[in-house]
Amino acid sequence: MDVEAKKRALRMITYGLYVVTAADGDEVAAGTVNWLSQASFDPPLVMVGIKVGSRLHALIERTGAFAVNVLAADQKAIAQDFFRTTKVEDGRLSGHPVEPGPATGAPLLVELPAWWEARVVDKVARGDHTVYVAEVVEAGVRRPDAQPLVMWDTGWYYGG
Numbered sequence: 001m002d003v004e005a006k007k008r009a010l011r012m013i014t015y016g017l018y019v020v021t022a023a024d025g026d027e028v029a030a031g032t033v034n035w036l037s038q039a040s041f042d043p044p045l046v047m048v049g050i051k052v053g054s055r056l057h058a059l060i061e062r063t064g065a066f067a068v069n070v071l072a073a074d075q076k077a078i079a080q081d082f083f084r085t086t087k088v089e090d091g092r093l094s095g096h097p098v099e100p101g102p103a104t105g106a107p108l109l110v111e112l113p114a115w116w117e118a119r120v121v122d123k124v125a126r127g128d129h130t131v132y133v134a135e136v137v138e139a140g141v142r143r144p145d146a147q148p149l150v151m152w153d154t155g156w157y158y159g160g
């Protein structure tokens with residue numbers, strides 16, 4: 001295989017950007033991810049690739065649940081805040097206000113325009129990321145007019 005072509009071709013996959021969160025009691029993890037897609041209408045399934053060894057991976061393994069917070073086009077700075085290990089202070093995640101998800105308790109970032117909670121129904125643990133397939137069990141929209149943040153427009157890459 002032409003390794004450079006593989007890298008360039010895979011980087012042409014189009015992505016959005018999301019903050020995925022998980023919680024087990026007081027223990028919380030969050031990370032900005034792009035390897036995420038819907039995978040079924042009925043039941044409503046999503047799939048997400050989560051880095052093995054990350055705190056997010058550990059908490060999803062333990063609880064079998066997570067929340068996805070959709071970033072808006074003007075929230076690149078918030079995306080950046082969740083590339084680093086999440087700090088929990090005064091009930092905020094890395095400085096951002098949250099509320100517990102009604103179905104799973106995973107934190108919802110109230111500044112972000114839309115969210116859903118999902119329970120893991122299957123997984124593929126083969127590479128350096130585990131692909132979780134999860135059923136959407138609760139969802140909400142705070143800003144219906146918001147445009148989602150698009151990976152290509154940020155100049156960032158995670159893939160190849």
Ligand SMILES: Cc1cc2nc3c(=O)[nH]c(=O)nc-3n(C[C@H](O)[C@H](O)[C@H](O)COP(=O)(O)O)c2cc1C
Binds near residue numbers: 033082
């Ligand atoms: C542009 C970009 C995209 C990312 N996409 C993913 C992703 O799809 N899946 C993932 O597990 N981590 C992804 N990460 C890494 C996470 O944002 C974050 O670094 C990690 O979850 C934090 O790990 P920790 O829990 O070990 O601190 C991405 C990082 C960057 C910079």
